[in-house]
Every structure is written in C-alpha cells, then in structure tokens.
Amino acid sequence: MEVHCTVKNCRWWENNYCIAQGILITSDELGEMLPESYDYQQTQSIVQQYGETSVDSCMATCCKTFEAAGG
Numbered sequence: 283m284e285v286h287c288t289v290k291n292c293r294w295w296e297n298n299y300c301i302a303q304g305i306l307i308t309s310d311e312l313g314e315m316l317p318e319s320y321d322y323q324q325t326q327s328i329v330q331q332y333g334e335t336s337v338d339s340c341m342a343t344c345c346k347t348f349e350a351a352g353g
C-alpha cells in the first residue's frame with residue numbers, strides 16, 4: 283500500500299510518500315495519552331491495554347509514527 287503524506291518535517295517523509303516500514307494511526311485522544319516511544323511495534327499491546335478506538339471523522343485521527351526529521 284502507498285502511504286501518501288504531506289508532513290515534510292517527518293523523518294519518514296520522502297517526496298510526499300511515507301517510507302516507514304509500518305505506521306500506527308490512532309485517535310487523537312489515545313495518541314496524546316501514549317508515551318512518545320510507542321509505535322506500530324506496540325499495536326497489539328496498546329489495544330490489549332487501552333482497547334480499540336472509534337472516531338467521528340478523519341480530523342480525530344493522528345499518525346503516531348511521526349518523528350521530527352533530524353530529531
């Protein structure tokens with residue numbers, strides 16, 4: 283699957299594509315609660331601990347894999 287992305291200051295961004303091996307998309311609410319280090323590798327344990335999420339629109343989702351370029 284192609285992941286298109288416009289967030290050019292992310293370390294995984296390259297010419298409007300995401301080149302990360304995997305990404306974790308979650309609700310804004312859960313994304314704010316999770317430690318910065320949590321990413322797609324922890325998806326199963328995150329779901330076990332916090333449950334699956336539900337949102338009303340795309341505006342309530344976030345990319346938890348974002349990492350500032352050069353950070």
Ligand code: SF4
Pocket residue numbers: 285286287288289292293294295296299300301302305345346347348349
């Ligand atoms: S990790 Fe998320 S924010 Fe970063 S390039 Fe990929 S989709 Fe965009």
